[in-house]
Amino acid sequence: MKEPMRLWFAVGLVVIVALGMLAGVMPRINGVKRLNVEATSLADRASHADNGAAELERLLTNLEEVKQTAEHGIVDIPYENDMAGLIRDLTSQLDQLGMTERSITTGKTDDLKDTLSAPMSVTMKGSFLGVVAVIDWLESLPRLVRILRLTINAPHRTAEERLSTNDNQVEAELLLNVFYDAGRLEAMEIEAASKESP
C-alpha cells in the first residue's frame, strides 16, 4: 500500500473518531453532567420538603374547626349600618309587646379600628316580661347588637309605694352598641375581584 493511501485512511479514521466524539459522545457526557448537577440540586430541595400532606391535613382540620365557629358559633357583624331598619323592627317589636313611653335615640358612631359601633339608647315602660322579651329579641338578632348597659326600675320602689299601688310595670333603659364593619364590603369586593382574575 502506498504511503499517501495509508495516510488518507489514517486521516479518515481520525476524522470519524473526532466527529463521533464531538457529535455523539461529548454532548451526551455534558448532558449527563448537567443532569447530575440538576439532580443534586433537586434532591437537596426535595430533602428540605416537609411532610406536606400531613401538614395540609392538619391545616384543613384547623380551617374546618375555625370556619365552623365563625359560621355557626358567632353572630355576624354586617357591613351595612342599617340603623333605620333596626329602629323600624325594634319599634314594631315594642308595639307587639305593648311597651309604652318609649324612646329610641342614636349617637355618634365610634370607630373601633376593626369595626364601627353606633350607640343606641332605648327607654320603655311595660311589663317585666315584655322588657325581657325585648332583650331576648335584641340578643337573637342575626347581627351583633350588644346591650352595653341595662337598667330596669320599678317606678314605685319603696315598700310603702308598692303597697299603695298595683302597678306592676317597670321602666327600662338599654344602651346598645350596634356593630357594623364598613371595611368588610371593600375587602369582599377585593376578594371577589381577585377570584375573577386568573
Place this chain on the structure above:
Amino acid sequence: MIPLIDLTPESCRRRLGRRRQIQMWISVYTVAITILVTVTAVISMTQQRRQRNVDYLMSQVQLDADQQRQAVKLHHDIDHYSTVVARYQRLAWPVTIGEVISLIGDETPTNITLTSISVTPRARSGQTQRRRQPAAGIDYAVMYVEIAGIAPGDMDVASFVSGLQDRPLFSSIVVDYVRKAKMGEYSAREFGLTCEINLKTRYVRVDEEETP
C-alpha cells in the same frame, strides 16, 4: 526448518498485500465505529436514567411547592376566620344579658320582689362606679350587676344571696344594705346587693339533667 518460498508473482503479491491492508483498515474503522456507537449508546442510557430521576425529583419538588402554596392559602383562610372569631369574642359578651336576667329570676324566691336591676360593664373588678356613659371601645373585664328589692325578712334575703352564690356565673356578691321597711301594718326588709360577672371567661351552658 525449511524456508518458505513465495512463488506468487510480484504483481499479484502487491495486490494481495494491498487487499490485506484495506481489510485491516476496514477492521480498524469498524472497531472504531462500534466503540463510538457503544459508548454513545451507554451514555445515552445513563442520560435517560438520570433524566427520569430528575423528572421524579422535579415532580416531588413541584408537589411540595403546590402543597406550600395550598398551605399558605389555608393559613390565610385560618387567619381570616380566626380574626373574625377573635373580634366577635372581644365585642360580644360571653353570656347574654337575657341569660343573666333569667338566672336572677330563677334564683329570686317567690316572696321577694325585685325593684331594680342594673347591669353595667366595667374595665376592672371592684372599680368604683362612674356615672359617665360606658363606651364601646373599652376592653371590659367584669359586668357589674346591681339588684334592689323587698323581702319579707332577712332569711329571704339570705336565701336569695345563697342562690346567687351557688351560680358560678356570679362572683363577689356583696349585700350593700338590708333595712327595715314598712308595708302598711306589716314590716318588710328593703335590700340592695351587687355582684360581678367575669367577662374574660367563656361560659358553657350545662343542662341540669346532664349535671351529676
